[in-house]
Amino acid sequence: MTFSLGEVEAVARKAARGAGYSWGMAEEAGRAARWLCAAGLDGAGLLAEALAAADGTDPAELAPRALDDWRGPSGRLCPLMAGAALSDAVAFWKETGVTMAGVTVPALVLPFAAMAARASGANVTVRWADVTAVTDGRALSLCGAANLPTGPADVSVSAGGAMTAPLAARTRATPRAEDWAALNALAARTYAPATEESRMKGAGAGLTDND
Amino acid sequence: MTAAPPPAVALRPPDRVMRLARLGSLHQCRLSFMRILTRRMAREGWRFARPVFDFDTRGVGHAVYTAQTPDRTYSLVAFGHDLPPEMRSDRVIATAWDATFTLFDGVPAPADIERLSGNVPRQEAGRVDERSLSLSRANRSARLWDRVVSTLADGRQPDAGQIAEVGYLMRTTAVYGSGKFGAADYDTIADRPEMRAPFQAEMLSVYLTRVYQRDLVNHMARARGGHRAVPLEPGIARQLGIGNSTGLGLGPFIVNHPLLFNNWIAAREEAIARVRAVDRAAAAEIALFRNVLARSSALVARWRSAHPIQQARLADLRADLAALAERLNGDDLTGPRPWNRLVEWSEAALSLEGQELLASLILEPYGALVDDLADRMGDTDPDAFRIDGSMTVSRARALIEDTYGWALNLDWDAPEHCARAWYVSAEKLEPRVGERFEEPIADYELPLAPGRDAAAAHAALADWRDDAPLAEFLLRHPEHRFAIRRAQIAARAPYAEIRDNTIAADMLPIDLLRAKLAFFGATQFDPRSDRWVRICMYGGAPYPEELNAGNADLWVYPEVAP
Numbered sequence A: 001m002t003f004s005l006g007e008v009e010a011v012a013r014k015a016a017r018g019a020g021y022s023w024g025m026a027e028e029a030g031r032a033a034r035w036l037c038a039a040g041l042d043g044a045g046l047l048a049e050a051l052a053a054a055d056g057t058d059p060a061e062l063a064p065r066a067l068d069d070w071r072g073p074s075g076r077l078c079p080l081m082a083g084a085a086l087s088d089a090v091a092f093w094k095e096t097g098v099t100m101a102g103v104t105v106p107a108l109v110l111p112f113a114a115m116a117a118r119a120s121g122a123n124v125t126v127r128w129a130d131v132t133a134v135t136d137g138r139a140l141s142l143c144g145a146a147n148l149p150t151g152p153a154d155v156s157v158s159a160g161g162a163m164t165a166p167l168a169a170r171t172r173a174t175p176r177a178e179d180w181a182a183l184n185a186l187a188a189r190t191y192a193p194a195t196e197e198s199r200m201k202g203a204g205a206g207l208t209d210n211d
Numbered sequence B: 001m002t003a004a005p006p007p008a009v010a011l012r013p014p015d016r017v018m019r020l021a022r023l024g025s026l027h028q029c030r031l032s033f034m035r036i037l038t039r040r041m042a043r044e045g046w047r048f049a050r051p052v053f054d055f056d057t058r059g060v061g062h063a064v065y066t067a068q069t070p071d072r073t074y075s076l077v078a079f080g081h082d083l084p085p086e087m088r089s090d091r092v093i094a095t096a097w098d099a100t101f102t103l104f105d106g107v108p109a110p111a112d113i114e115r116l117s118g119n120v121p122r123q124e125a126g127r128v129d130e131r132s133l134s135l136s137r138a139n140r141s142a143r144l145w146d147r148v149v150s151t152l153a154d155g156r157q158p159d160a161g162q163i164a165e166v167g168y169l170m171r172t173t174a175v176y177g178s179g180k181f182g183a184a185d186y187d188t189i190a191d192r193p194e195m196r197a198p199f200q201a202e203m204l205s206v207y208l209t210r211v212y213q214r215d216l217v218n219h220m221a222r223a224r225g226g227h228r229a230v231p232l233e234p235g236i237a238r239q240l241g242i243g244n245s246t247g248l249g250l251g252p253f254i255v256n257h258p259l260l261f262n263n264w265i266a267a268r269e270e271a272i273a274r275v276r277a278v279d280r281a282a283a284a285e286i287a288l289f290r291n292v293l294a295r296s297s298a299l300v301a302r303w304r305s306a307h308p309i310q311q312a313r314l315a316d317l318r319a320d321l322a323a324l325a326e327r328l329n330g331d332d333l334t335g336p337r338p339w340n341r342l343v344e345w346s347e348a349a350l351s352l353e354g355q356e357l358l359a360s361l362i363l364e365p366y367g368a369l370v371d372d373l374a375d376r377m378g379d380t381d382p383d384a385f386r387i388d389g390s391m392t393v394s395r396a397r398a399l400i401e402d403t404y405g406w407a408l409n410l411d412w413d414a415p416e417h418c419a420r421a422w423y424v425s426a427e428k429l430e431p432r433v434g435e436r437f438e439e440p441i442a443d444y445e446l447p448l449a450p451g452r453d454a455a456a457a458h459a460a461l462a463d464w465r466d467d468a469p470l471a472e473f474l475l476r477h478p479e480h481r482f483a484i485r486r487a488q489i490a491a492r493a494p495y496a497e498i499r500d501n502t503i504a505a506d507m508l509p510i511d512l513l514r515a516k517l518a519f520f521g522a523t524q525f526d527p528r529s530d531r532w533v534r535i536c537m538y539g540g541a542p543y544p545e546e547l548n549a550g551n552a553d554l555w556v557y558p559e560v561a562p
Helices: A005-018 A023-039 A043-054 A079-088 A106-120 A177-190 A196-202 B033-043 B110-117 B120-125 B145-153 B160-166 B200-228 B234-239 B250-256 B258-276 B283-301 B308-329 B338-349 B352-361 B364-376 B393-408 B450-461 B470-476 B478-492 B509-520
Strands: A098-103 A124-128 A131-135 A140-143 A153-159 B047-055 B061-068 B073-080 B099-105 B132-140 B168-176 B241-246 B420-424 B431-435 B523-529 B532-537
Touching: A005 A023, A005 A043, A005 A177, A023 A043, A023 A079, A023 A106, A023 B478, A043 A079, A043 A106, A043 A177, A079 A098, A079 A106, A079 B470, A079 B478, A098 A106, A106 A124, A106 A131, A106 A153, B033 B200, B033 B509, B047 B200, B061 B110, B061 B200, B073 B110, B073 B120, B073 B200, B099 B110, B099 B120, B099 B200, B110 B120, B120 B132, B132 B200, B145 B168, B145 B200, B160 B234, B168 B200, B168 B532, B200 B241, B241 B509, B241 B523, B250 B258, B250 B431, B250 B509, B258 B338, B258 B352, B258 B364, B258 B478, B283 B308, B283 B352, B283 B364, B308 B338, B308 B352, B308 B523, B338 B352, B393 B450, B393 B470, B393 B478, B450 B478, B470 B478, B509 B523, B509 B532
Parallel strands: B168 B241
Antiparallel strands: A098 A153, A124 A131, A124 A153, A131 A140, B047 B061, B061 B073, B073 B099, B099 B132, B132 B168, B241 B532, B420 B431, B523 B532
């Protein structure tokens, strides 16, 4: 069964919120998972992995200390926290690049590198382990390991680089069942338990909706 | 796109337009999504057919209706069911319906129908795929359906007055589109010209659903009455719309899509400004305006609501129409800038309902001047999502003051200002609104109070140095990321934000619903509570076999004797 990218984005957003991120960060998580799926990677699985690595930890412990110090207080970096800062701050690192220390799921930095690429009008290159990824903001080309090595790993990001063989764009997602279930379980934390009062009043219908 | 000269009349300011009471008084206009669709269908000569119509005497079976554009074909696949009365409910928490539908991209093969028949009738519990562009359902009107079937079966036409009283024979509820329950994402069809304006797939599915409604009532009357039965007379059929019953779900949508909502409002405001800037109205334009005003008055006259809030607004609106008629007795509209003078007069003389009805009506004679704006109503800027972190803290403060000035001096801890909280229930995953201080919902609150959130971000920004970049602020304050993004969107999209408190004790969710439904093109708003509204769609519209350039546009206004 395939899922629409809108379904991926919606469950990813709610899952990140359920994992303890702010709504603004949760929106980033939704967009990031969607972008990865559209670019041909397993956005749902990568996000599920990152949220599992972060669950129970204060997101601040997994965020860069400063725009010129891309290390987290805990020694690890959440790719959502670091990625959002990367996209926000492209104007400041465009000339120098940045190196992030101990990113839990390096591939999840890619959607944020893509936003930076579109904003700056230049390709952006992301490297970790033996992977070199280049994005023009829309598509993604990958060199290196066939299976993306996971983290924690140091990730370097710099402006420039040439797209070689972009992955085929996708319009549907095919997440693994266990990842989809993990995201939905986190998303369920955002739902208020039903009460009779809510059932009767919350959505506004009384008993007379049948004429 | 034609480069229209910049309007010499200023756009109405967002502080005036984006208030809940005014948004809750909006009316359909030339730029409503149903009318954009019917104009296009007629202009391009879409061809319609009903290759499958296979129902038993109880209305159980399925039908396929096709709409052929110059480039492709869309098909409404309709499944009819025989629902026991005790299961009939418009609530989104219902699990069975009289009819269920999907708009299929292309022409379905028998295998597609087979697959869809196992899923579409289950709605939220089923799955569709990327060949489906919508998923929806409808129930028969208990007030009217059986009466119309038995009258037709007896060889008589139903009473036109009774038909007008209800306005429809079937009432849709949720019409799911883009990406929902496995359907195609809007992105995958957004480059088709006929899908560029908002909600065109959903509007097409509802248009064809109305045809199914007529055809099924005729079929069941024939099944019951045999040779005695007569089909619904075309004039009565045309008067029928398709109903819709809408709960809270639409409200969050316009808050969650600020750029899209901006584009709707901005297009209509630009249209109003262009018409107000017209220096002299031609005789034919004046005549058309007077004609649609008279016909619109007839529509208002038949508008019924059981809800005290809308009853009061309707009383105001009827008084407004009387005042407008009197004004037009003394103004033949031949002077300079007639529409601008009329609008300026209305701002002091009419209620919000009347002001917004007039603003919609003055657009009618000016299709050539305003219809191009339909192409600007979609959300075409995926990059608006990105936060510009190089912006300084002082600039961000100024943006918030511009858009959310109304919110900055409000005491957001006062119970009356934060009495409500929007949330999603675990039960049916539907948005609801509750009482923050009476129900255990605050921990589950959705971010649907942009004013409160902007005020909190503004307070946090006060502690930062003026020239610090937002990227630095957001690294420390991810909790304000949501508000900062919206403030940056609103800076380039002035009508993006509702400039009112969406969690106030006296907030009326129906105002949010009305704003969206008016853009769809709905009429006859009939709130059933403060958070649930019934409407009529396509009432008066030509059926596919009647549709032509002459009737594709003004069908919303009933014909009246001259």
